[in-house]
């Protein structure tokens with residue numbers, strides 16, 4: 001059966017399994033070994049593992065490319081950033097995932113790369129920054145401002161200038177957008193979030209396209225993984241694949257909840273601004289008050305969990321500026337909401353009551 005003919009909701013269930021032969025296991029393999037008998041395709045497990053292959057087959061199919069699993073989203077991000085030559089310039093959103101921004105700031109301080117910050121929604125401004133750049137780093141929607149970029153136009157402009165494009169697709173997931181289709185060179189994920197979906201592991205991935213240049217990038221990233229050793233644990237990978245099986249239903253429910261909450265929050269007197277891109281399950285609110293008021297709201301919730309991270313089945317709330325390294329472009333009173341799959345009325349009542357503590 002040609003999996004390309006299947007819808008994504010079927011692919012998350014069907015891919016990454018053994019061939020359908022009598023006696024074959026239906027579940028994915030969980031292979032715990034550091035080495036293999038000699039003369040096979042892989043001889044040492046820093047280079048490959050059947051559990052990785054199962055997860056990579058499923059994620060690669062969803063993104064429309066070839067996936068490589070990593071120990072964390074940051075490990076995948078570090079591998080993608082390793083494609084920037086010494087002294088190269090990286091164009092990155094002013095407000096993006098703070099691990100990415102802090103890594104780039106450290107490397108810039110060491111004189112390794114040059115960083116240009118841009119407003120990712122300002123397509124002309126980003127294009128103007130691309131001349132002579134080595135890499136364009138895209139998040140869309142961004143973490144945590146939920147800004148949406150014109151990824152297709154930006155990617156086209158970057159390719160015309162020979163600039164590599166990386167997109168962090170953690171917030172949207174491949175079920176809502178597949179950046180490789182727009183010509184993006186490398187997609188990175190924090191698998192920790194929606195793809196695994198249960199807040200019980202840390203994992204990452206990088207996905208490249210199936211063109212010749214995509215395959216060459218894949219080989220460089222794979223080599224980086226093998227030599228730097230930021231490899232995924234088989235157990236985490238197996239759990240992530242198990243979580244991926246329900247991605248479609250989780251995201252459907254969480255997105256419906258987010259959409260409903262975004263419209264109700266827009267009319268709430270305790271909320272000065274709602275940031276919601278109109279899709280996905282992430283939103284942010286600027287509370288009508290200061291940082292302390294926002295902290296009181298987060299602390300007062302009982303159904304939502306007051307915690308960092310996102311993309312789990314449970315709804316999470318956090319004032320982002322409490323994190324060191326969060327850019328100043330993020331308002332002090334901004335709360336990021338990762339909407340889960342609970343009953344929307346329970347989520348609303350809890351938030352409504354917590355907003356009363358402003």
Ligand SMILES: *Cc1c(COP(=O)(O)O)cnc(C)c1O
Nearest residue numbers: 072073074097143170190192203
């Ligand atoms: C969490 C996150 C990361 C980092 O991933 P880890 O799995 O925590 O290393 C990268 N990008 C985005 C958008 C994230 O939300």
